[in-house]
Every structure is written in C-alpha cells, then in structure tokens.
Amino acid sequence: xxxxxxxxxxxxxxxxxxxxxxxxxxxxxxxxxxxxxxxxxxxxxxxxxxxxxxxxxxxxxxxxxxxxxxxxxxxxxxxxxxxxxxxxxxxxxxxxxxxxxxxxxxxxxxxxxxxxxxxxxxxxxxxxxxxxxxxxxxxxxxxxxxxxxxxxxxxxxxxxxxxxxxxxxxxxxxxxxxxxxxxxxxxxxxxxxxxxxxxxxxxxxxxxxxxxxxxxxxxxxxxxxxxxxxxxxxxxxxxxxxxxxxxxxxxxxxxxxxxxxxxxxxxxxxxxxxxxxxxxxxxxxxxxxxxxxxxxxxxxxxxxxxxxxxxxxxxxxxxxxxxxxxxxxxxxxxxxxxxxxxxxxxxxxxxxxxxxxxxxxxxxxxxxxxxxxxxxxxxxxxxxxxxxxxxxxxxxxxxxxxxxxxxxxxxxxxxxxxxxxxx
Amino acid sequence: xxxxxxxxxxxxxxxxxxxxxxxxxxxxxxxxxxxxxxxxxxxxxxxxxxxxxxxxxxxxxxxxxxxxxxxxxxxxxxxxxxxxxxxxxxxxxxxxxxxxxxxxxxxxxxxxxxxxxxxxxxxxxxxxxxxxxxxxxxxxxxxxxxxxxxxxxxxxxxxxxxxxxxxxxxxxxxxxxxxxxxxxxxxxxxxxxxxxxxxxxxxxxxxxxxxxxxxxxxxxxxxxxxxxxxxxxxxxxxxxxxxxxxxxxxxxxxxxxxxxxxxxxxxxxxxxxxxxxxxxxxxxxxxxxxxxxxxxxxxxxxxxxxxxxxxxxxxxxxxxxxxxxxxxxxxxxxxxxxxxxxxxxxxxxxxxxxxxxxxxxxxxxxxxxxxxxxxxxxxxxxxxxxxxxxxxxxxxxxxxxxxxxxxxxxxxxxxxxxxxxxx
Numbered sequence: 089x090x091x092x093x094x095x096x097x098x099x100x101x102x103x104x105x106x107x108x109x110x111x112x113x114x115x116x117x118x119x120x121x122x123x124x125x126x127x128x129x130x131x132x133x134x135x136x137x138x139x140x141x142x143x144x145x146x147x148x149x150x151x152x153x154x155x156x157x158x159x160x161x162x163x164x165x166x167x168x169x170x171x172x173x174x175x176x177x178x179x180x181x182x183x184x185x186x187x188x189x190x191x192x193x194x195x196x197x198x199x200x201x202x203x204x205x206x207x208x209x210x211x212x213x214x215x216x217x218x219x220x221x222x223x224x225x226x227x228x229x230x231x232x233x234x235x236x237x238x239x240x241x242x243x244x245x246x247x248x249x250x251x252x253x254x255x256x257x258x259x260x261x262x263x264x265x266x267x268x269x270x271x272x273x274x275x276x277x278x279x280x281x282x283x284x285x286x287x288x289x290x291x292x293x294x295x296x297x298x299x300x301x302x303x304x305x306x307x308x309x310x311x312x313x314x315x316x317x318x319x320x321x322x323x324x325x326x327x328x329x330x331x332x333x334x335x336x337x338x339x340x341x342x343x344x345x346x347x348x349x350x351x352x353x354x355x356x357x358x359x360x361x362x363x364x365x366x367x368x369x370x371x372x373x374x375x376x377x378x379x380x381x382x383x384x385x386x387x388x389x390x391x392x393x394x395x396x397x398x399x400x401x402x403x404x405x406x407x408x409x410x411x412x413x414x415x416x417x418x419x420x421x422x423x424x425x426x427x428x429x430x431x432x433x434x435x436x437x438x439x440x441x442x443x444x445x446x447x448x449x450x451x452x453x454x455x456x457x458x459x460x461x462x463x464x465x466x467x468x469x470x471x472x473x474x475x476x477x478x479x480x481x482x483x484x485x486x487x488x489x490x491x492x493x494x495x496x497x498x499x500x501x502x503x504x505x506x507x508x509x510x511x
Numbered sequence: 512x513x514x515x516x517x518x519x520x521x522x523x524x525x526x527x528x529x530x531x532x533x534x535x536x537x538x539x540x541x542x543x544x545x546x547x548x549x550x551x552x553x554x555x556x557x558x559x560x561x562x563x564x565x566x567x568x569x570x571x572x573x574x575x576x577x578x579x580x581x582x583x584x585x586x587x588x589x590x591x592x593x594x595x596x597x598x599x600x601x602x603x604x605x606x607x608x609x610x611x612x613x614x615x616x617x618x619x620x621x622x623x624x625x626x627x628x629x630x631x632x633x634x635x636x637x638x639x640x641x642x643x644x645x646x647x648x649x650x651x652x653x654x655x656x657x658x659x660x661x662x663x664x665x666x667x668x669x670x671x672x673x674x675x676x677x678x679x680x681x682x683x684x685x686x687x688x689x690x691x692x693x694x695x696x697x698x699x700x701x702x703x704x705x706x707x708x709x710x711x712x713x714x715x716x717x718x719x720x721x722x723x724x725x726x727x728x729x730x731x732x733x734x735x736x737x738x739x740x741x742x743x744x745x746x747x748x749x750x751x752x753x754x755x756x757x758x759x760x761x762x763x764x765x766x767x768x769x770x771x772x773x774x775x776x777x778x779x780x781x782x783x784x785x786x787x788x789x790x791x792x793x794x795x796x797x798x799x800x801x802x803x804x805x806x807x808x809x810x811x812x813x814x815x816x817x818x819x820x821x822x823x824x825x826x827x828x829x830x831x832x833x834x835x836x837x838x839x840x841x842x843x844x845x846x847x848x849x850x851x852x853x854x855x856x857x858x859x860x861x862x863x864x865x866x867x868x869x870x871x872x873x874x875x876x877x878x879x880x881x882x883x884x885x886x887x888x889x890x891x892x893x894x895x896x897x898x899x900x901x902x903x904x905x906x907x908x909x910x911x912x913x914x915x916x917x918x919x920x921x922x923x924x925x926x927x928x929x930x931x932x933x934x
Contacts, residue, residue, distance in 0.1 A: 198890040230678035237891035255653035467621040468660035
C-alpha cells in the first residue's frame with residue numbers, strides 16, 4: 089500500500105504507528121481467508137478491497153470530497169444512510185474491529201468499555217485509520233451507555249451530530265424516531281449545502297433497498313442444503329458493505345449471488361455434506377474481527393447466518409418506496425429502522441422470534457451467542473435468549489470475548505466440544 | 512426485630528437468609544453511626560427508623576395496603592413521586608445498597624453489572640427485603656443499560672411499568688418526558704382506581720416540594736463554616752427519604768434543620784475548625800452503603816455535600832405549583848425532573864456547572880468522584896469531570912468501588928493521602 093503514503097500523510101495520520109498496522113493485516117487476512125478452499129470467484133472483489141483497505145476506498149472518498157461531496161461517518165445500523173445519500177453525501181461505517189486500536193481508546197475511556205467502542209475512539213485519536221480522518225462529520229446515536237458517552241470525548245475532536253434513539257418501540261417511539269430523522273435531514277442539508285426533496289430521498293431509498301436486497305440474496309443462498317459460501321466470506325462481504333459505495337455494493341453482491349445460485353443448482357458446496365450449521369448471534373463483528381468465524385470454520389462447522397448488525401439486522405426489511413411527502417418518507421424510514429431488533433431496546437423479544445425463524449430458515453444445528461466483553465445489553469439479553477433456545481431444544485453456546493487472541497485456545501476447545509456435541 | 516417475624520413470613524420472605532442480614536446490620540450501624548460524637552438530637556428519629564428498618568415502615572405500608580392504598584417501588588430520581596401521591600399511592604425507593612444481595616443478582620445478571628442493580632434484583636429474587644415484597648408495582652426507567660435490561664428479568668416476577676427517559680435534553684425531549692408522565696398517570700389511575708385531578712396533583716406537587724425544601728434546609732446548614740452535622744448523618748437522612756412518608760420526612764428534616772440552624776448560631780460543630788471539607792460526587796449511595804463516608808470521616812475530613820441521586824439531585828429545583836391544567840402540570844413536572852443532571856444524558860456538562868457551584872457554596876477543599884464498579888456512564892463522564900476540576904485548580908480524587916469491603920484498606924490509604932495533600 090506504499091502508493092498511498094502521501095495521501096495518509098496529507099490526512100495527518102500517525103505514519104509510524106499506521107505502518108505497524110499495515111504490516112500485520114495482510115498476514116492476518118492471508119491466514120484466515122486465502123487459506124480457504126473452493127471459494128466463489130466473486131470473492132475476488134472483496135479480496136481486492138481488503139488488499140488496499142486503507143488506500144483504494146479512502147482515495148475515492150478524497151476524490152469525492154474534492155468534488156464537493158461530504159463524508160459522514162456512522163457507528164450504528166439505525167442511522168439512515170438514505171438521508172445522506174439523498175443529499176449527495178457519502179456514508180462510511182466507522183466501527184473499529186481490531187485490538188490494534190484498543191489501547192488508544194483506553195487512554196480516555198474506562199477499560200470496562202466494550203472493545204468496539206474503545207477501538208473506534210482509539211482509531212480516531214491515534215490517527216491510524218484513514219476513514220476516521222476523512223469523515224467530515226460523525227453521526228452518533230444513544231443506543232448504549234458506552235457510545236452515548238464516548239461521543240462527548242470524540243466530539244471534542246471532530247464535528248458530531250447525535251440522534252437520540254428511543255429505548256422502547258411503542259408507536260410514539262417510532263414517531264419520535266421519525267422526528268430525529270427529520271432533524272438529521274436538516275443537519276445534512278446544512279452541512280452538504282444540498283436540498284433533500286421527495287424525489288432525491290425516494291431515489292436514495294431505492295438505492296439502499298437495492299443494496300439490502302442484494303445482501304439478502306447472498307444470505308438466501310446460505311440456506312441451501314449444500315452451502316455455496318463460507319461464513320467467513322459472507323461476513324467479509326457484510327463488513328465491507330458498511331464502507332463501500334451502495335450501488336457498487338449491490339452490483340457486486342448480485343454478481344456473487346448469481347454465482348452462488350449457480351453453485352446451488354450445480355450442487356457445489358464449500359463444505360462436506362453433514363457439516364454442522366451454526367447461526368451466530370449477538371454483538372457485531374466489525375472488520376477485521378474474523379476470530380470467531382475462523383475458529384468455528386476450522387473446527388468442523390460452518391456459519392450459515394449472522395443475526396447481528398454485521399448480518400441480518402443490516403439488510404432485513406425494506407423502506408416503503410414512492411411516497412408522496414417527506415413526512416411520509418420520514419415515517420417509512422422510522423418504521424423500517426425500528427423493525428431492527430437490537431438489545432438496546434426494552435423489551436426486545438422480537439429478536440428471539442427473529443432467531444427462531446432463522447434457525448428454521450437456515451436449517452441451523454446450533455446457535456453461538458457471542459458477546460463482546462463489557463456489552464451489558466447483549467450479555468443480559470443473552471440470559472433470556474439462551475433460556476428461550478434451550479426451552480425449544482435448540483443447542484446454544486454462550487461466549488464472551490474481546491479483540492485479543494488471549495482466549496483463542498480456550499474458545500477453540502469450547503467451540504470444538506459444542507460442535508462435537510451437535511453430532 | 513423479632514416482633515416482625517410473622518409479617519415477614521406472610522410476605523413470603525426467605526426467613527433463614529433474612530435472619531443472616533438482620534444479624535449483621537445492627538453491628539454495622541453501631542460501628543459507623545453510634546460511634547460518632549456530638550450528633551444532633553434530631554438524628555434520633557433516623558436511628559430509630561434504622562433500628563427497625565425492615566419492620567417499622569414495612570408494617571405501615573402493609574397497613575396502608577389493607578386500607579386500599581397501592582405501593583409503587585422505584586429505582587430512580589427521575590420517576591415523579593407526585594403522580595403516585597396524587598392517586599393516594601405510596602412510593603418506596605428500592606435501590607439495594609448491600610453486598611448481601613449481590614450474589615442473588617448475579618444468578619441472573621452479568622457479573623459486569625453495577626452492584627446497585629445486582630443488589631436490587633437479588634433482594635427481590637432472594638426474598639430477603641420486605642420492601643421488595645410489599646411493592647404492588649415496580650416503576651423502571653431507561654436511564655442506563657444495566658437497569659433497562661434488568662427490568663426484563665424483574666418483570667417476570669412482579670408487575671412493572673417502564674418509563675422511557677430521553678437520553679438528551681432538548682426542548683422536544685422535555686416534551687417527550689411530559690408524555691411519559693402523562694402515560695404514567697394513566698397507569699397509576701388504573702392500578703389504584705383513583706382519578707388524578709388538577710387539584711390532587713397540585714397538592715401532591717406541594718407535598719413533594721415541601722419535602723425537597725426541608726432536605727435542602729439541612730443541606731444548607733452544611734455550608735456553614737462550623738459544620739453542625741456529619742456527612743454520614745446527612746447521608747442517612749437522604750437514604751431514608753426514599754422510603755419514608757413524604758410529609759413526615761419533611762417534618763423530621765425541618766425539625767433537624769431547626770436544630771442545625773441553632774447549632775450554627777451557637778457555633779456548635781461536629782468537627783474541629785480546619786477540618787477539610789469534601790464534596791462527594793458520582794453514583795448513588797443506597798442504604799446501607801456508608802463505606803465511603805465512614806472512611807472519609809475517620810480520615811480527618813468531613814463530607815459537606817453529596818452531588819448524587821442520594822444528595823442534591825434528589826431535592827434541588829422545585830416543580831411549579833398551582834397550574835390550571837393537567838397538561839401544564841405534566842410539563843412543569845417534566846421541566847423540573849429534566850433539570851436533574853445525571854450522566855445518563857448526553858451531553859451532561861450542566862452537572863459540571865452544578866459541582867463547580869457547590870464547591871463554592873459548600874466551601875469545598877476537595878472533591879471525591881466515586882464510581883460504582885461497572886457504571887460506564889459515570890466512569891466515562893468522570894474523565895471529563897476530573898479534567899474540568901483540575902483545570903479550575905480544584906483537587907479531585909477519582910475512586911472506583913463496589914459493595915464489598917475488599918478495597919477498604921486501599922481506599923483508606925488513598926483517601927488519607929488525598930486529605931493530607933489538601934492540607
């Protein structure tokens with residue numbers, strides 16, 4: 089990625105520290121991804137994106153900025169990309185998934201904060217991620233204690249807009265969320281200088297719906313008896329979806345889905361028949377967090393579905409299209425986003441319904457409920473989830489982990505035993 | 512407390528486990544409280560209440576229930592007592608402050624939940640606290656991740672109503688909170704069978720305002736150069752205020768304030784001149800959590816103010832009285848409650864303004880910022896608070912602790928060194 093050094097310098101990055109990250113990533117990716125056999129050809133696109141993760145897309149974003157476009161960095165699947173796209177803005181996910189960034193976050197945040205938040209704050213303050221440097225404005229939300237308060241520290245370093253998400257899901261809460269979307273629309277208009285109209289918002293809704301449908305097509309292929317794509321590859325597609333241009337993302341996912349559908353027709357699978365099928369649920373797996381999938385898929389099982397923000401929560405449910413007024417569009421957006429079931433809501437039993445449905449649809453043999461350390465929300469909800477699954481006779485393994493490799497051996501043992509037990 | 516055994520049995524309590532609690536409390540209270548010298552006579556009332564903490568007030572509540580009154584258990588200073596009082600209901604605080612209840616909470620909650628929440632859930636599920644048995648309905652709120660999710664578990668065992676508190680403080684958020692208060696009013700009406708009117712709500716507003724003024728009078732006395740009451744005694748008054756009848760509470764606090772004002776006139780103090788004056792801020796100190804105050808006040812300093820839920824946040828700011836409509840009353844209630852500055856809001860810099868004002872008003876020599884383990888909100892905010900105080904040249908010590916005694920020696924050393932440094 090040497091070609092991008094000048095760009096990184098101009099972004100004010102910490103070159104020395106960033107070099108250290110650049111040295112480890114390719115090896116990590118090679119070990120986890122390129123070692124897989126019989127991968128779909130379509131994954132070549134994502135391999136290419138990762139090979140230049142801090143160069144290719146950042147260079148595109150900077151080019152777009154030169155043409156007057158604004159880049160909005162987000163941290164949550166509840167923030168409506170449609171509003172930004174309508175104003176010719178660009179959205180880039182900013183959730184950090186590497187232990188590399190955690191110590192930087194711990195300089196200002198309690199150690200007892202989840203690694204995702206610590207990594208995100210560390211990536212910004214340590215100046216070791218171009219996406220965090222490029223984003224003109226960050227958009228935060230009040231989904232959890234850790235993020236809600238981290239914005240106060242990040243906000244000293246970068247312009248931030250906060251959306252106050254309701255903590256429940258009654259009709260009036262959906263109306264409140266529509267109000268937050270309307271306010272966000274005004275902020276985006278002011279910041280980009282572009283007016284949001286019924287027409288361009290409708291167009292943006294279609295763009296993002298198309299992206300959702302394309303991601304859904306790939307997930308749909310994972311329901312097949314002969315699984316045509318590994319969980320690791322599907323996860324990578326999801327992780328990059330947060331960073332990529334939404335039109336290209338849809339195009340690439342549709343191309344991949346074409347290939348996977350052909351594989352299904354031809355009976356081509358990435359694993360032997362009888363391989364145990366795992367649904368992973370819980371906290372998100374931000375790039376480059378591939379630890380859990382790698383352990384599962386080198387322990388004789390395959391991940392067929394992620395009920396996660398980096399999974400079904402990101403693309404299920406469409407926004408109603410072709411509505412005649414902005415007010416109707418805000419409500420349609422609010423309704424769609426509030427269908428997403430995150431543990432930040434109380435109650436959140438609809439998530440259990442989702443998981444039970446997916447266990448059925450994806451023909452799941454066992455569920456792994458993974459919690460990022462110090463996420464009290466998913467940890468508490470996990471108690472109720474695991475009880476619900478056990479009552480239904482569905483095997484479930486609860487796991488707590490972070491971004492370090494310290495627990496890899498222990499996880500291998502536990503996950504290996506769980507998969508064996510499924511036999 | 513043997514007289515109350517029959518009552519406890521009828522409440523379905525775990526008698527054997529509860530006996531163990533009854534055995535330790537009197538000694539703990541004696542060691543911490545009765546060892547103090549020159550206490551105000553007015554404290555006799557609170558000593559009496561504590562001596563029968565699980566008997567006297569519970570018996571009153573049961574008597575009230577026999578007369579058709581309903582008891583509402585609450586966990587947060589944002590839940591408006593006025594609404595319950597207007598419907599002839601009774602409010603009792605339910606926050607647990609003893610390590611005794613923590614293991615019961617840990618059976619169903621993550622260990623990484625704050626001790627206050629674990630103790631509260633444990634006290635209910637282990638059946639070792641009469642207040643948790645007596646309350647007909649619990650009222651929860653969405654102030655923090657831990658509580659928000661704990662309600663889902665508690666709600667399986669007891670009727671619960673949840674109020675969704677906004678996470679920010681814009682005008683529309685105050686309107687939203689007024690809406691939650693209106694909904695709560697309907698719930699209370701249905702549950703008690705009593706109609707809430709402009710008149711009885713206005714009367715309730717006055718009752719609670721009077722209680723606030725009385726608590727404020729006592730706190731006001733702590734501003735005197737010669738401090739007429741220990742921090743421990745003031746804290747005990749605050750803790751019991753959450754449980755007691757509000758009219759009696761005001762009466763007793765006013766009586767105590769009369770005595771303290773006389774002490775000030777007479778130059779009577781509980782500590783030698785020059786004793787260092789400490790403001791304690793952070794997470795609440797629920798009864799019987801006296802650890803921190805005891806350490807501070809046996810290390811040569813005196814606590815003159817608590818910027819806490821069990822402190823100024825509970826009684827500062829009055830609700831506007833004599834408003835002509837229920838809608839106006841909901842808004843007046845919402846405005847008053849939203850003036851309280853808890854770390855659950857973002858941003859919450861008004862809390863820093865409060866603390867700086869109190870440092871001045873209470874002539875504070877040093878601030879101790881205490882965080883209950885695993886409270887991410889106050890922990891993160893503490894970083895910004897401590898920086899703010901240091902910038903103003905105000906000495907500050909940040910402490911993290913829980914309900915165990917394991918860190919008592921370490922705290923003594925750190926607090927002792929801090930107080931010495933103030934000299």
